[in-house]
Amino acid sequence: MNADERDYTEKQMREDFExxxxxxxxxxxxxxxxxxxPLHHFATPILECRRMFIAGHFYGCISLVQAVAEAVARFLLSKNPHLTVPDPNEYATVVNTLQRDRAxxxxxxxxxxxxxxxRGPRKGKEDRxxxxxxxxxxxxxxxxxxARAEQCLLALHEIESDVFGFTINDGKIVLKKEKYWDVDPATNMVRVMVRCEVI
Known part of the structure; x- marks a missing residue:
């Protein structure tokens, strides 16, 4: 790409953005x-889901939210070793197992x-x-x-807010469910991802 082509492409990108x-x-x-x-393996993909939605990349957003939800479900299963499933990659079974004990x-x-x-119903079946x-x-x-991408993203936020919820008390993070965060027992410190609104 020569300098003129680069300038033209930049102009087109700026106009598209505006x-x-x-x-x-x-x-x-x-x-x-x-x-x-929490700074888990799915932390950065959660941000990417949101960025894709904002940018209008709805297929990617839906697919990645579904993949992140599967990762979070497997993570929860791994943190609760008293629960067992034949195949931890079978999403519906894992999610059902996570709420099986109603008490x-x-x-x-x-x-x-x-x-x-x-996971979403679509024509009588999940759309994953x-x-x-x-x-x-x-x-x-x-x-x-x-609309579907927004539904997925809002549901993921709801899951994240419940599972990884916290409050701030006297400038300290108080974790709702500490076992889902990587807390260093020696220092009582936790590694987190701080998110900002800049896209």
Whole structure:
């Protein structure tokens, strides 16, 4: 690419950004994000889900939210070794197992429902495979795609707020469910990802 082509491409990118900025801003305002999250392997992908939604990359957002939800479900299973499943990669079985003991469930009914919304009913079946394998009956309507991506992202936020919830007391983080955070027992310190709104 020569200098003229580069300048032309930059101009086109700037114009595209300016044209899409109002919609991007609207999407950014609509989807909340926790200010702090545990520094687990799915921490950065959670941010990427939100960034894809804001940028209007709805297929990617839906697929990645579904993958993150599966990772979080497996993580919760691993942190509760008293629970066993034949195949930890079988999402529905894992999520059902996490709430099976109604007297002492690992996840709340609201979190269970949020996991279900992410997996999503579509024509009587979950739509996870439709998006991950790009089945030919995948949604093509951009308005419906945006709504589905937002639904997935809001459900993921609900899960994250419950499982990795915290409060601040006298400038200190008080973890709602400490076993899901990597707390150093010697220092009582925890590694976190601090999130900001800059995209």
């Amino acid at each position: 044209r899409n900025l109002p919609a991007r801003l609207d999407r950014m305002i609509r989807v909340p994000i926790g200010s702090i999250g 002492n469930p690992v996840i709340t009914p609201a979190t269970f429902a949020a996991f279900g919304r992410i 495979n439709v998006y991950h394998h790009l089945d030919e009956d995948i949604e093509l309507d951009p308005v419906k795609l945006e």
